[in-house]
Amino acid sequence: MHPEAFADTRLRLVGLFVLAFCFSSLHTPAALAAMLGITAIAVLYFGPKIPELFRRLRLPGLVVLGLVLMLPFASGQTVLGTIGPLGLRAEGLAAAATIALRFVSIFTLMAALIGNIPVPRLFEALRALGLPAMLTDMAVLTLRHIEDIRTNLSRMRTAMQLRGAAAGFWNGQFRATGWALASLILRSHARSERVYHAMILRGHGAPGAAPSAAFVPKPADWALLFALLAAGTALLVIDRLA
Amino acid sequence: MHIPDGILPVGLAISGWIATGGLVALSVKRIESRPDPRAGIPRAAMMTAVFFAASLIHIPVPPTSVHLMLSGLMGAMLGWYAIPAIAIGLFLQAVMFGHGGLTTLGVNGIILGLPALAAFALPRQANRTGSALVQSAAGFAAGAGAILFAVALFTTILLAGLPAHLDADAERVAILTLAVAHLPLALAEGLVVAAVLGFLRRVSPELAHAS
């Protein structure tokens, strides 16, 4: 909603980490309800689009869904009722609900706080927070290669298909798959070295380089960090008292 | 085989971050003691991107399909660089696709990282013996073993971390189901990794194994 009001990705990342850990420590219904409220406020304020949120939620949601569906039948002693041979149990049901709510809230919080920030910017912030340069260098190069490698891989698979590669993997195609992957690795490796050369030729890692992005916190950044930390503290208190 | 946010108790999630942080610090130290630590960065970045692209390769396992993980391959080809590479890969998967999680990134780093390191050691030993058959077997073991090791870690951590304890029967069923469900993936991954490493040994031996 107000992306231009914030400039300092570092503070936002710190706030996100602290609050996400607070979320994952909550158990009591009151605290979980408060967590949902905070998540809702974050969504309203930062405005990630709801359909987009659901689309992103699909893949990781499946893993959680499996667990959430299993727990009420497999965990706990207090049987609430039976569905066929399965007993629905209170403790399992509570655990499942807790997990589902925490998962959705952290996921949504992440989308709201950093979903709009370009990934390279996140790594600049992590670098500024003290992550070793080797890791951020590696990350920037990785980002550089992802699109490339995906395109190359899909073109190679088209070429294989045109030369009659059967769809079946188990039908002896594992060797072709491995070979295609190895060919992809070879050509990508040659390219990654050229890219790295090109970066060094343009002064990558040269002494005297200006910092890539100076982070200057605005008052709004501090206010956001304060709000996130306060929200986390409040949740922990509610969780203890309830 | 990524544990999402919200499942594990916060203590376990924090321990995971500490363990992975320590492992990354150790790796960076090992890498920086080399004559030219930057030389391996392009390869590590490229393999992290391949690790990403591997999710495009679907292996049919009726009634569904799985995709390649390649953590064993990363270990074999990258050695110590595999640890920071996996950490970066997990962070990217979490922020770009919501796959895995933020609070559980540390735990997931251990689940994939330890098997990768094991896969680094294994083919390297086999390489010294020289026999092509032994090397292929080692490649298969690196690929398949990394999956099975990761499944074992995943299951252990998940069961230890559930907020409510399962009864013993359910626990046994869950472990068995997960293990059996991952057998085809382990087999597929072993075959593919053996083929990849075999290809690289023939064509570009210096790429096949990390130094």
Added chain:
Amino acid sequence: MTHSLVRIDSLSLTRPGGPVVLRDIAFDVALGERIGLVGPNGAGKSTLMLAMTGVLPATRGAVLVNGKPLPPGSFNPAIGLLFQQSEDQLFSPTVAEDVAFGARNLGLSGPKLDAAVNKALHRTGIADLAHRPVHHLSGGEKRLACLAGILVMEPSMLLLDEPSSALDIRNRRHLIELLDGMEQAMLIASHDLELVLELCSRVILIDQGEIVADGAAEGILGDARLMARHGQEVPHSLIPHTHLGHAHTT
């Protein structure tokens, strides 16, 4: 000979979200005919070629080989596609293994497979490279290895996407002579108009997914106004020497 080997029957292709679209593409290819496909980047040349193989299903229209419509998505060895980047097409450790790939998928094995591979290697003149690792070949050798990998499937038509790109002059010359000696029908997409002029008697000019001109190569490539309108230049060998004012002859 006017037997129509391949017929493109008002082919249209809309890609969801993609900007490149084919609109009502229609032409016939006679047995052994060689056609140049010319047009600016993004005109749809590569897309047309993928659609002709059936790997990209058309939104409307059809591709007919020997009068029979090509079922999209299936394996159609009758039409072989040479990719613009050789590396997209090479995925085996050695040249011989790579060439064998397509033949094996056609069901060949044992001595028959070896014979087919040998024949393809000899036709492209790279028999001596058979056991060399693919990734140590030069650009020109890679292009030939790709070509052998397609010829081994005995296609009746070749689609060549920028065959001379990234080749040096010697390799380009060699490739031109090789292609000139082959009996297959060809569709050659290229910015290398001199190559088109040497190999093709007919040229199809496309722009923004539509056929703008289809006719004799020299007529189209030599039409400065038509070419300029579609971002092309008349090849040097067709430019009349203005200081003497004479018209060119080939």
Added chain:
Amino acid sequence: MTHSLVRIDSLSLTRPGGPVVLRDIAFDVALGERIGLVGPNGAGKSTLMLAMTGVLPATRGAVLVNGKPLPPGSFNPAIGLLFQQSEDQLFSPTVAEDVAFGARNLGLSGPKLDAAVNKALHRTGIADLAHRPVHHLSGGEKRLACLAGILVMEPSMLLLDEPSSALDIRNRRHLIELLDGMEQAMLIASHDLELVLELCSRVILIDQGEIVADGAAEGILGDARLMARHGQEVPHSLIPHTHLGHAHTT
């Protein structure tokens, strides 16, 4: 003007295990001079260019810029290299960020950085692309973005490795005109001899890592026997029209 801007002083390069080697390469480049570098694939053109930047350390000999030897392995913004494949050279999310990369590494920041980036974008005519994602650009736009990323470091010499490869005719023409208007000295490695002829007054022909000829562009490129011996063809625009028997004029 015969001030020697860059001197290559009997440079030799042996790569452990690699087949390409440079032997005793020596030539001078005057301020603003444009030299074509011509030769078959594998002759050592790209290697020579990498060695001239200092990123590939020479086994023997030296590269001198304004009389001072270039320390290998260091950052030498005076010599800018345009890679053959634009993709190798682009690694930032947007065009403006990519162009800023080199300038920032020279220590520029704030308004000075912005001014330098703007200047480079305007010189290459891509100011309107500044905030476009690099990977959505066309081939021609990518080439220009790479060029802007080098110009921002204010080099006094440009090394261009196959600058027209993978460009369509319109973009190639645009690039030629752009380069023709620039004051930097250039070494242009290319198989596109018409481009070399348009831009360069001098040509260096290398084969197997050695300089075979160094002199006036038309003299070397028009020498059919010399060119053929090193796998080259005389460009069409230099071929006399034999049926009339007249010599060419440019």
